[in-house]
Amino acid sequence: MVQQQSYDVVAITETWWDDSHGWSTALNGYKLFRTDRQGRRGGGVALYINQTFDTVGIETKEDGVEYVWGENLISADEEKAEVLNDYFASVFSEEMTCLQDNCPPELVDGVREQNGPLIIEEVAVRELLKCLDIHKSMGPDGIHLRVMRELADELAKPLSIIYYQSWLTGKVPDNWKLANVTPIHKKGAKEDPGNYSPVSLTSVPGKIMEQFILSAITQNLQDDQGIRPSQHGFRKGRSSCLTNLITFYDQVTCLVDAGKAVDVVYLDFSKAFDTVSHSILLNKLAARGLDRSTLCWVRNWLDGRAERVVVNSAASGASHQWCPSGDCAGASSVQYFY
Numbered sequence: 441m442v443q444q445q446s447y448d449v450v451a452i453t454e455t456w457w458d459d460s461h462g463w464s465t466a467l468n469g470y471k472l473f474r475t476d477r478q479g480r481r482g483g484g485v486a487l488y489i490n491q492t493f494d495t496v497g498i499e500t501k502e503d504g505v506e507y508v509w510g511e512n513l514i515s516a517d518e519e520k521a522e523v524l525n526d527y528f529a530s531v532f533s534e535e536m537t538c539l540q541d542n543c544p545p546e547l548v549d550g551v552r553e554q555n556g557p558l559i560i561e562e563v564a565v566r567e568l569l570k571c572l573d574i575h576k577s578m579g580p581d582g583i584h585l586r587v588m589r590e591l592a593d594e595l596a597k598p599l600s601i602i603y604y605q606s607w608l609t610g611k612v613p614d615n616w617k618l619a620n621v622t623p624i625h626k627k628g629a630k631e632d633p634g635n636y637s638p639v640s641l642t643s644v645p646g647k648i649m650e651q652f653i654l655s656a657i658t659q660n661l662q663d664d665q666g667i668r669p670s671q672h673g674f675r676k677g678r679s680s681c682l683t684n685l686i687t688f689y690d691q692v693t694c695l696v697d698a699g700k701a702v703d704v705v706y707l708d709f710s711k712a713f714d715t716v717s718h719s720i721l722l723n724k725l726a727a728r729g730l731d732r733s734t735l736c737w738v739r740n741w742l743d744g745r746a747e748r749v750v751v752n753s754a755a756s757g758a759s760h761q762w763c764p765s766g767d768c769a770g771a772s773s774v775q776y777f778y
Contacts, residue, residue: 448490455484517754524623525749525756527633558734560603560652566596568648579643580618580748588644603649610736616646618758619747640747653741656734657725718742 450470457476466472470488477483514520569592572585588595606612619640628635658676661667667675672684695702722742725735746758 447488450488452486452488453484455486457484457486517751518756521749521751521754521756524633524636524638524751525621525747525759527636528621528638528747528749529759558604558607558652558656558731560600560607562596562600564652565600565603565648566592568651569595569599572644577622577641579641579646580620581615581643581645583644585644599645599648602645603652606649607652607733607737610733610740612737612740613643613646614744616643616649617741617745618642619745620755621747621749623749623751638747638749653734653737657730660728660730660734 450467455474455476457474467488470490472486472488474486475484514523569588572589574584574586574589576585578584619642621638621640623633623636624639626635626637670687672678672687673680678684692702692704722735722739725738730738748758749756
C-alpha cells in the first residue's frame with residue numbers, strides 16, 4: 441500500500457524490532473531510518489523516507505531528540521526550469537509596473553520635444569552587425585548571429601528603417617520583449633534557487649536597437665550631467681571592477697600616506713534590475729529631459745516583457761519580467777534610478 445500511494449514519509453512506532461529483523465524491514469524506493477529500544481523488547485521507531493529526498497541521516501540535538509533532515513531534489517530539466525522561473529518571477533512585484541494603460545500621461549505629454557531625431561544610419565547598423573560575436577548564443581527568435589553578420593550588407597537597410605520607425609512611433613516588437621534566461625550559479629548550495637543569477641538572452645535585432653537607445657540615453661546623461669565622475673559601472677571605457685578599483689585604491693593610499701584614517705562601507709542593491717519601480721524610473725527619465733520619442737520607446741519596452749528559464753534545452757513557461765539583466769537599455773535605466 442505504501443509503495444502504491446508513493447508517500448514521502450512513513451512513520452512506524454512500537455516496531456518491536458531488534459537486530460534479527462533487518463531482513464524484513466526493507467521497502468523498495470525508500471530509505472529506512474530506525475531506532476530500536478535497547479535492553480528489552482517493545483518500543484522502537486522506524487522512518488521510511490522516499491528516495492527522491494536527499495536524506496542525510498539521523499542527528500541528535502542537545503536535548504536528546506533525534507531528527508532526520510534532507511531536501512527534495514529535482515532531477516528533470518523541465519522541473520528545474522519551472523522552479524528557477526518561479527523563483528526569479530517571485531522577486532518581481534506587480535506594484536513596480538507602470539503599464540501603458542495606467543501610466544500618468546504627463547510622463548510623455550509634459551516632456552520637451554526632441555531637439556532632433558535619433559540618428560539611425562544604415563552604415564551604423566551595418567557596423568554593428570559586422571561586429572556581432574558569432575560564438576554567443578541565439579535569442580528566443582532562433583536567429584543565429586553568424587547569419588546576421590554574414591548578411592550585414594543585405595540586412596542593414598531594412599533594419600535601419602525598422603529601427604527608426606520603432607523609435608519614431610514608440611512601439612517595440614513583442615518578440616524583442618521575450619527572453620530566454622540561463623541560470624548562473626553564484627555561490628552556496630546548488631540546490632537553492634536563490635543562489636542563481638538570471639542571465640537573459642534576448643533577440644539580437646532588438647539588442648542592436650538598444651545600442652541606439654543607449655546612445656541617446658548616455659548622451660542625455662552627459663549633457664545633463666546626470667552621472668557623477670565617480671560612476672564606473674555601465675560606462676564606456678570604464679569598468680566597475682578594474683577602473684573603479686584602481687581609482688579607489690589610489691584615493692585610499694593617498695589618505696593612508698597622509699596619516700588619515702579610512703573607513704569603507706560596501707553597499708549592494710539586491711535584485712537591482714528586478715525591483716525598480718517603472719513609474720519612478722519613467723518620472724526620472726522625464727525629469728532629466730529625455731526626448732519624447734525615446735521616453736515613449738522605453739515605456740513600451742518596459743511593458744509586457746516576459747522570460748522563460750532554459751535548462752539544457754528544456755524551457756519553462758513564460759512569466760513577467762522587469763528588464764533583462766545585462767541589456768543595454770536596462771543598464772542605462774538603472775543608472776537613472778539609483
